[in-house]
Amino acid sequence: MFGLIGHLTSLKHAQLVARELGYPEYADQGLDFWCSAPPQIVDSITVASITGQKIEGCYVESCFLPEMLANRRIKTATRKILNAMAHAQKHNIDITALGGFSSIIFENFNLEQFRQVRNIELEFERFTTGNTHTAYIICQQVEQASQKVGIDLPEATVAVCGATGDIGSAVCRWLVQKTDVRNLFLIARNQDRLQELRTELGCGKIMSLEAALPLSDIVVWVASMPRGLEIESQIFRKPCLLIDGGYPKNLATKIQHPDIYVLNGGIVEHSLDIEWKIMQVVNMDVPARQLFACFAESMLLEFERLYTNFSWGRNQITVEKMEQIGHLSIKHGFRPLPV
Missing domain, CATH: 3.40.50.720 (NAD(P)-binding Rossmann-like Domain)
Structure with a gap:
């Protein structure tokens, strides 16, 4: 199973999406509430490859918001990402992509030193930033x-x-x-x-x-x-x-x-419709087909059963690895968003 860790673009956006996804208790709350809100699995996903394979995954909402960084709540932001990773691992997700600010926070604040999250020891090989595919x-x-x-x-x-x-x-x-x-x-x-x-x-x-x-x-x-x-x-x-x-x-x-x-x-377009809800609330033009390339990386790794942190660390991406993930992207039916 693959996972996607993401977040929304602002407090206002988060409140709107919470109501649409059926979390009314989140919809009218301010930043302090979101700072304490735990991660949630809010969407189940089914993706088919043009090869005929089909995989299952889920979207983990980290409840991180960019306002946390703007208001200097750095510890809160880092805790959000680590908790979301622990939540994904606890649910036995084999490979999870860190989307949006998730990978940036992880790298910039050296979160690899915080392997223990409560009773869970993070297995970093279960996670990828998705940056090579991006x-x-x-x-x-x-x-x-x-x-x-x-x-x-x-x-x-x-x-x-x-x-x-x-x-x-x-x-x-x-x-x-x-x-x-x-x-x-x-x-x-x-x-x-x-x-x-x-x-x-x-x-x-x-x-x-x-x-x-x-x-x-x-x-x-x-x-x-x-x-x-x-x-x-x-x-x-x-x-x-x-x-x-x-x-x-x-x-x-x-x-x-x-x-x-x-x-x-x-941004990539998939050749086949993806069964999910989350891309509808991040304003993709064609939400059943379009998604962030970093998210698609975890799907590609799941299709290939490559359970490894394919993208990890800062400035480690080689042209050879870009070609490798590019080959898999084409193989399974993804293509770059055109002009």
């Missing part, structure tokens, strides 16, 4: 979408915002090793990590966000949007392709221009 899908979206919108990828300038993160660094490795991209801009807050990444890649130019955006034909955004940042469409080249790989996805509402193409990055 990075692969974003790279496929860059290659496929650039061609559709008339951008010559080998001649293009590509900016990766969040280049030193797990997904961002993997995207950079793929672009350098698997495409003929001529100009690569590396954007992140930590200058030391940027220098290390550039040394590893053997190419790329370290740039500030403000300097890079007007010069870029393709922007891969895999970092959180800086608070208060306003981006006007006139600063971008035309045409320009923006891959929004963050969560929640909000570039499409901020930037609207007929020659700027905004694509929800890291």
